[in-house]
Amino acid sequence: MLQEVTVSELLERYDGLLLDAYGVLIDAQGALPGAREVIDHLNGRGFPYWVVTNDASRLPDTASARYADLGLRIPADRIITAGSLLTPYFARCGLRGATCAVIGPPDSAAYVRQAGATVVDWTDAAVSRVDALVIGDEEPVDFLPRMNDALSLVFSRLDAGSPVRLILPNPDLIYPAGRGRFGFTAGSMALWIEAAAAQRYPELPIQAFVRLGKPYPAIFEAAVDRAQTRNLAMVGDQLETDIRGARAFGIDAVLATFGLTRDALDVTAPDVMPDFLLRAWAL
Numbered sequence: 393m394l395q396e397v398t399v400s401e402l403l404e405r406y407d408g409l410l411l412d413a414y415g416v417l418i419d420a421q422g423a424l425p426g427a428r429e430v431i432d433h434l435n436g437r438g439f440p441y442w443v444v445t446n447d448a449s450r451l452p453d454t455a456s457a458r459y460a461d462l463g464l465r466i467p468a469d470r471i472i473t474a475g476s477l478l479t480p481y482f483a484r485c486g487l488r489g490a491t492c493a494v495i496g497p498p499d500s501a502a503y504v505r506q507a508g509a510t511v512v513d514w515t516d517a518a519v520s521r522v523d524a525l526v527i528g529d530e531e532p533v534d535f536l537p538r539m540n541d542a543l544s545l546v547f548s549r550l551d552a553g554s555p556v557r558l559i560l561p562n563p564d565l566i567y568p569a570g571r572g573r574f575g576f577t578a579g580s581m582a583l584w585i586e587a588a589a590a591q592r593y594p595e596l597p598i599q600a601f602v603r604l605g606k607p608y609p610a611i612f613e614a615a616v617d618r619a620q621t622r623n624l625a626m627v628g629d630q631l632e633t634d635i636r637g638a639r640a641f642g643i644d645a646v647l648a649t650f651g652l653t654r655d656a657l658d659v660t661a662p663d664v665m666p667d668f669l670l671r672a673w674a675l
């Protein structure tokens with residue numbers, strides 16, 4: 393039987409909290425009940441917390457302004473996004489100065505530029521010579537034509553024997569969009585391209601995107617870097633990203649059951665079993 397935990401117990405037990413955004417602090421309707429009071433309380437106490445989100449479509453400043461519109465006073469430096477993982481990744485892989493094709497809104501391209509790369513326009517002839525393809529978000533209005541561009545880029549480079557590097561900051565496949573409603577997100581777009589390349593080039597190694605956000609360790613490493621402690625709890629609503637990622641990284645996982653995924657409790661696989669349940673943002 394899973395143990396329930398309260399906000400005050402979390403503050404006593406841990407030296408810092410990692411909070412997922414969508415389904416924990418906000419949803420499509422706005423801030424979730426009690427989220428504003430809890431954020432105000434954390435700010436007032438100076439308790440260390442970071443929003444840890446797979447978003448790669450908004451810079452921390454943009455996200456902070458959006459949270460503020462919803463009544464959540466979360467400074468940009470308390471927001472760790474999957475998009476911001478591009479900077480250490482590009483540094484580690486010698487991709488500063490690289491040229492990239494990016495799918496996503498302007499902030500996705502801004503993340504790539506922050507990482508030291510040049511972003512080429514999809515209409516530019518240079519797109520065929522890029523070093524990397526980054527799928528930042530599912531948002532582009534011309535979704536299918538852009539995906540076709542990306543597929544053609546990947547295929548033409550495989551034909552030429554010089555595969556393009558594939559990078560996916562946000563590995564989420566879907567997002568819950570309200571009661572009974574779901575949407576595809578960037579991770580599913582990567583699967584399309586991976587499956588198509590595997591079918592067309594069965595003799596080649598699998599063309600896989602490098603995945604950076606939850607449940608992979610890079611975003612948790614970034615959080616530990618900021619927090620300077622591993623005595624952290626990840627509060628999330630998604631078993632496959634928040635809970636699996638925190639458990640694999642070795643920090644505690646708290647499943648928020650008040651967001652969009654109340655039915656998640658039916659899943660009892662050990663590697664997605666949370667340490668605690670949080671049933672409400674009540675102080």
Ligand SMILES: [Mg+2]
Nearest residue numbers: 412414415629
């Ligand atoms: Mg979530």
